[in-house]
Structure formats: C-alpha cells, structure tokens
Amino acid sequence: xxxxxxxxxxxxxxxxxxxxxxxxxxxxxxxEVKGFGRQGGHKEVYRGAEYQVDFVPKIKIDVVVEDDxxxxxxxxxxxxxxxxQVGDGKIFVSTVDEVIRIRxxxxxxxAI
Amino acid sequence: xxxxxNAFILICAALVMFMTPGLxxxxxxxxxxxxxxxxxxxxxxxxGLVSLLWAVxxxxxxxxxxxxxxxxxxxxxxxxxxGMDNAGSPAENLPHLTxxxxxxxFAVITPALxxxxxxxxxxxxxxxxxxxxxxxxxxxPMCHWVWGGGWLGEMGALDFAGGAxxxxxxxxxxxxxxxxxxxxxxxGSQAFIPHNLPMTILGAGILWFGWxxxxxGSALAADGLAASAFVATHLATAAAAMSWIVAEWVxxxxxxxxxxxxxxxxxxxxxxxxxxxxxxxxxIVLGLxxxxxxxGAIILKNKxxxxxxxxxxxxxxxxxxxxxxATGVLATIGAEGLILGNGxxxxxxxxSVVATWGFCFAMTYVIFKVVDATVGLKADxxxxxxxxxxxxxxxxxxxx
Numbered sequence: 001x002x003x004x005x006x007x008x009x010x011x012x013x014x015x016x017x018x019x020x021x022x023x024x025x026x027x028x029x030x031x032e033v034k035g036f037g038r039q040g041g042h043k044e045v046y047r048g049a050e051y052q053v054d055f056v057p058k059i060k061i062d063v064v065v066e067d068d069x070x071x072x073x074x075x076x077x078x079x080x081x082x083x084x085q086v087g088d089g090k091i092f093v094s095t096v097d098e099v100i101r102i103r104x105x106x107x108x109x110x111a112i
Numbered sequence: 113x114x115x116x117x118n119a120f121i122l123i124c125a126a127l128v129m130f131m132t133p134g135l136x137x138x139x140x141x142x143x144x145x146x147x148x149x150x151x152x153x154x155x156x157x158x159x160g161l162v163s164l165l166w167a168v169x170x171x172x173x174x175x176x177x178x179x180x181x182x183x184x185x186x187x188x189x190x191x192x193x194x195g196m197d198n199a200g201s202p203a204e205n206l207p208h209l210t211x212x213x214x215x216x217x218f219a220v221i222t223p224a225l226x227x228x229x230x231x232x233x234x235x236x237x238x239x240x241x242x243x244x245x246x247x248x249x250x251x252x253p254m255c256h257w258v259w260g261g262g263w264l265g266e267m268g269a270l271d272f273a274g275g276a277x278x279x280x281x282x283x284x285x286x287x288x289x290x291x292x293x294x295x296x297x298x299x300g301s302q303a304f305i306p307h308n309l310p311m312t313i314l315g316a317g318i319l320w321f322g323w324x325x326x327x328x329g330s331a332l333a334a335d336g337l338a339a340s341a342f343v344a345t346h347l348a349t350a351a352a353a354m355s356w357i358v359a360e361w362v363x364x365x366x367x368x369x370x371x372x373x374x375x376x377x378x379x380x381x382x383x384x385x386x387x388x389x390x391x392x393x394x395x396i397v398l399g400l401x402x403x404x405x406x407x408g409a410i411i412l413k414n415k416x417x418x419x420x421x422x423x424x425x426x427x428x429x430x431x432x433x434x435x436x437x438a439t440g441v442l443a444t445i446g447a448e449g450l451i452l453g454n455g456x457x458x459x460x461x462x463x464s465v466v467a468t469w470g471f472c473f474a475m476t477y478v479i480f481k482v483v484d485a486t487v488g489l490k491a492d493x494x495x496x497x498x499x500x501x502x503x504x505x506x507x508x509x510x511x512x
Contacts, residue, residue, distance in 0.1 A: 044305060045365050047374060047423060048411045051303040 001096040001109060002070040006061040007033065008081040008089035013059045019080035020063060023072060026112065029062040039087035058089060064096055066109050113198045114205040120334035121203075121210050127325025128217035132159055132224055134318025138377070139228050141311030142422050146499025147232045148307065148509040154227035154239060161240060162220045165247055167191055170219055171212050173252035174260045175202055181263035184256050188212075202260070203332045214329060215255070222251050222278045228422030229286035230293045230489075233496055236504040238489040242479060246285065250475045254281050254468065269464035270447055270457065272341065273330035275385025275435045276468045283429020284472035286420060292480050293489060295419035297496040304421075309370055316373035320349055323380045327387040340445060341387035344395035345380065351399030352379025352406075359407040371407070378406035378427050382435035389443035394451075398438045406431050433469070436461050 006016060013030065020028065034055035041054035065073050074091055082088060101111040136155035143151045162170070169189055176184030188194050194208045201208035223243040227234070257264040258271050271277060296304070306312060327345040331338035356375025357367035382402035383395055390398065409426035420426065440461030443449035450458045483489060495503035502508060 044303075045360075045368065046306055046370055048360065048363070048365070048407070049304075049414050051305060053303065053305075 001064055001099060001112065002067055003094050003096045004063045004065065004070060004073055004077065005092040005094075006063070006077045006081065006089070007035070007058050007091075008061075009083070009087065010057055010059045012081045012083075013061070016061055016077055016080045019076045020061075020073060023076050024069075025063055025065065025073060027063075031060045031062075033058050033060045037087070037090070056087070064099060064112055066112065113207065114333070117205045117333045117335075118207060118210055120338070121206055121214050121329055121332060124325035124329025125210070125214040125217050127322045128214070128221070128329065129159070129322075131217075131319055131322035131326065132156065132221045134315050134322055135221060135224055136315070137311050138315030138319060138373070139231060139312075139422050141308040141313075141315060142228075142306045143232050144304065144499075145307040145510060146501055146508070148501065149507060150236070150500035150504050151227070151231050153236070153505065154231070154234070155221075155224035157240070158220050158224040158243065161244060162223060162247055163216055165244060166212075166216045166219050170247055170252050171215065173248065174215065174219075174255035175212075176260075178256070178261040181261075181266060182256070183253050183262075184260050205333055211332075215259075218274055218278060218326070219247060219251055219255070222274075222282050223247055225278070225282035225424060225428055226285045226289060228424040229290040229420045231421040232500060233293060233296050233421075233491050234489060234500075235487075235491050235495075238483050238487040241487050242483045242489065245479045245483065246476065249479060250281060250285065250472055251277070254472065257467075258464075264464050264467065267463070268457070268460050270389055270439045270443060270461065271385045271436065271464070272388040272439075273327045273384045275381070275432045275439070276464055279381045279384060279428040279432030280436065280465065280468045281472045283425050283427075283432055284469045285476040286424035287418075287429060288473050288476040289480060290418050290420040290425065292477070292484070296421065297493045299419050300417075306370065313369055313373050316376050320376055320380060323349070323384075327384060331388055337388050337446075343392050344387050344390050345383050347392050348383035348386075348395040348399030348402065349376050349379035351396045352376060352382065352403035355400045355403030356407050357403075359404045363407075363411070374406070374410075374423070374427065375403040378402045378431045381428055381431035382406075382438065384432070385435045386439040386442060389439055389445050389447050389449070391444055394442040394444065398435070398442055401438065402431055402434060405434050433465050436465050 034057055036054050044051050044053050099111040100107050132155055136152040140148050140152040172186050172188035173184050176187045179185050193200055194212050196207050198204050201211050203211050223246055254277050256262040258277050328338040328342035331341055353372050353375040357371045360371045361367045379399040379402045406427050409430040410423050440458035441450040448454040
C-alpha cells in the first residue's frame with residue numbers, strides 16, 4: 001500500500017478531491033498547513049512596519065491506496081493541482097506497512 | 113433643569129460607555145492571538161475598577177469645590193450631595209447624577225487607552241494598581257484643571273471634549289510606560305502581526321459611533337452646539353480616514369484597512385478638543401492633517417525604536433496635541449483662534465500642551481516606578497512566550 005501526500009494551493013482542494021473521487025478514491029484526509037519552497041513568502045505591512053511572511057498557507061491531502069493504483073492517483077492529482085506557476089506544491093509517495101479499520105479490526109487492503 | 117437635555121446626555125453617557133468595549137476590540141485585534149483576552153481585559157475591566165473609584169472619590173477630586181485651581185475638594189465623596197436634582201451640578205440644566213455618570217464614562221476609557229502602550233507584556237495585578245493610582249493622581253487633577261474650575265480652564269484653554277484630559281494625558285502616559293517597561297520579547301526580530309483585523313475594524317467602528325456621545329454630548333445640552341460638534345466630529349474623522357490611506361499609498365505602500373481604521377481614530381482624537389469650536393469645513397481641514405501627521409508619527413516610532421505596541425503615542429498623544437493646537441488656530445464658534453487674528457489663543461493652547469505633557473509624563477513616571485518596585489509590572493520572558501492569556505488569566509481566546 002502507498003500513502004500519497006499532496007501539498008498544494010488551498011484553492012485547488014475541490015478540484016483535486018473531485019479528480020480523485022472520479023477515479024475511485026474512497027477517502028482522504030485533509031489539513032491546512034503552512035510552509036515554503038521555491039515560491040518563498042510575501043511581504044505584509046501593518047502601520048508602515050514591514051514583515052516578511054515566509055510560511056504561506058497550503059492544503060495537504062493524504063490518500064492511502066493499493067500499490068497498483070498509486071500511479072494513477074498521483075497523475076490525477078498532479079493534473080488537477082497543476083497551474084504551471086511556482087508554488088503548485090509537491091506530491092510525496094511512501095510505502096505503508098499496515099492499515100487497520102478501527103470499527104471491524106480488518107487489516108491490509110481490505111481496510112483501505 | 114431641562115428634561116430634553118437630560119434625556120440626551122443620558123443617552124450620550126451610554127454611547128461613551130460603549131467606546132470602552134469598542135476600544136477593547138480595536139486593541140484586541142491588533143495583538144497576537146495568545147494575548148487577545150489579556151488585552152481586551154485591560155480595557156473592559158476599567159468599566160469595573162474606574163466606575164467604582166469614580167463614585168467613591170474620583171468624581172469629587174475632579175468636580176468638588178476647587179482648591180487652589182489644582183484639585184477638587186471632598187464634598188462629593190461617596191457621591192454625597194450628588195442627587196436627582198441639579199443642586200451642585202456643574203451643568204445647571206442637568207441632574208447632578210447625569211453629569212456625574214457622563215463624566216464617569218470619560219474617566220473609564222482614559223486609563224484603558226494607555227494599555228495599548230504596554231500590551232502583550234504587563235502583569236494584571238500591577239496593571240490594576242497602576243490604573244487606579246493613575247486615575248486618582250493624573251486623570252482627576254487633569255479633569256479638574258480643564259473642566260472642574262481649575263487653572264487651565266480659567267486661563268482660557270479650549271478643550272471641548274477631552275483632547276488634553278483624555279487623549280494627551282493618556283498619550284503622555286503611554287510614552288512614559290512604553291519607555292519604562294521596555295520592549296516585548298522578540299521585538300525587532302520576530303514579526304508582530306495583528307491576529308484579527310476585522311475585530312480591530314469593528315472596534316474602530318464602535319469607537320466612531322460612541323464618539324458622537326463623547327463630542328456632541330460635551331455640549332451638555334440637546335442644542336445647536338451639539339449638532340455642530342456632531343457634524344465636526346464626523347467630517348474630521350472621515351477626512352482623517354481618507355488622508356491616512358492616501359499617506360500610506362503615497363509613501364510607497366498600499367492603502368490598508370488598518371490604515372483606514374487608524375486614520376479614523378486619529379481624526380476622532382484630533383477633533384475632540386475642537387469639536388464645538390470649529391466649522392464643518394475647518395473640521396475637514398483638521399481631519400486631513402490628523403491622518404497624515406499621526407501616520408508620520410508612527411513611521412517615526414518605527415525608526416526611534418521604543419515599543420509602543422499599539423501606537424497610543426502616535427495616535428492619542430500626537431493626535432491630541434495636534435488637535436489642541438489646531439483648535440487654537442481654527443476656532444471660530446464661541447471662541448476666536450488664529451484665523452480670526454487671535455494669536456493669544458494659540459499661545460494658551462501651547463501652554464496647555466506643555467503643562468499636560470509635563471504633568472502627565474512626570475506623574476506617570478513616579479506611579480510606574482512605585483508600582484513596579486512594589487507589585488511588579490513586567491511579565492517575564494516565559495510568561496510572554498506562553499501568552500498573557502494563559503499566564504495571567506488561565507484561559508485562551510480561541511478553541512480549535
């Protein structure tokens with residue numbers, strides 16, 4: 001099983017969710033996060049005092065899927081989140097050792 | 113006694129009361145989220161502390177029988193002799209109780225104004241003691257000097273609604289406190305970003321609303337003068353909100369909502385001494401100047417480096433001083449300023465500015481040092497890191 005972490009622009013959440021649901025992803029976890037990459041931050045000014053704000057708000061979507069489904073999910077997410085401008089974000093893919101459904105105790109791909 | 117005047121001034125008293133929670137929101141939005149409650153508390157609790165002090169002894173120190181032009185006697189202590197009729201009332205058209213409670217609301221907001229200077233780093237017990245002493249030793253005499261038959265009023269200083277009594281006094285105290293208490297931990301290295309500007313804008317709106325009670329009510333009658341002060345207040349505030357955002361725009365930034373709100377408050381402050389003495393067009397001129405001058409004062413503060421956290425000096429100190437001097441220039445209603453060829457009025461205003469700054473700064477210095485040495489005033493670094501809400505009040509403003 002693979003965990004796919006998609007970190008991208010906040011306003012892309014709905015498009016990514018719709019794209020993933022459209023290819024059969026059954027669930028996901030979403031969080032509001034802050035970070036910086038090549039996009040860098042921005043300047044804010046309050047009563048003439050300037051502050052460089054490095055951490056910009058992003059959305060993070062976590063999805064866990066079967067191994068052979070992962071590539072399709074990554075591609076769908078990448079297309080949905082893409083704008084072509086610096087700041088589109090990153091997708092991380094990692095291996096998941098185990099999944100347990102709390103309600104029934106099922107494990108492995110059954111539990112996804 | 114005049115029943116219509118009575119109804120009007122009671123409503124104005126309620127409007128002025130509403131300014132203090134408005135100020136709490138104005139200040140509360142400007143601090144970091146971990147300090148929102150402590151900051152709001154430092155305004156809100158003045159409704160408790162100062163109201164009680166005012167009834168017991170504050171009112172009589174300000175409006176009791178004059179002693180040497182300096183302070184009121186104790187004839188009205190515990191509100192003895194302050195009743196439903198106009199006996200002893202400084203305003204013969206009003207019940208003495210009406211005059212007293214209207215003045216009470218002015219006393220409440222003044223120490224609350226100072227709290228912006230030491231926001232995010234003042235311990236609560238010390239704050240209470242400081243505010244109580246400041247009310248009795250600084251506000252009450254200032255109020256007496258200008259409105260209670262004291263020497264500034266006798267000299268002919270014009271202060272319609274409290275430019276010196278409320279704004280210059282709190283501004284001078286704020287400068288003294290900001291210097292004495294020192295900077296917030298991380299000042300200059302960390303970003304101090306307002307955590308909720310919509311809250312601040314709402315607070316500014318409430319201040320603007322309540323200020324009609326403050327200025328129009330200072331006519332102490334439901335008459336044409338009240339209307340004149342109302343209009344002057346509104347126009348000066350509108351002008352200052354506009355001129356502040358233009359100033360920051362021209363100065364190389366963008367027009368900001370915080371600038372609009374700050375400009376509005378600067379305009380309200382500056383028109384306060386002048387409200388009943390200037391024409392509508394003069395009020396606009398005065399307001400335009402207020403926005404630019406107070407913006408400039410805050411830019412200057414950023415360069416000078418003292419940590420007046422919420423810009424009480426820049427807005428109330430500088431705005432109040434500018435307003436007092438501008439009153440000496442622009443007065444045409446019930447008084448004659450420089451534009452009517454009366455240079456003496458400007459001189460009198462200047463003397464009142466020097467006296468107010470000198471007295472309030474010096475007294476605040478003494479009070480601060482005494483309270484700091486006995487009760488303690490500055491929160492340590494650990495408390496500032498944790499946030500004053502948890503450290504001083506064991507609660508937090510937001511749960512998520």
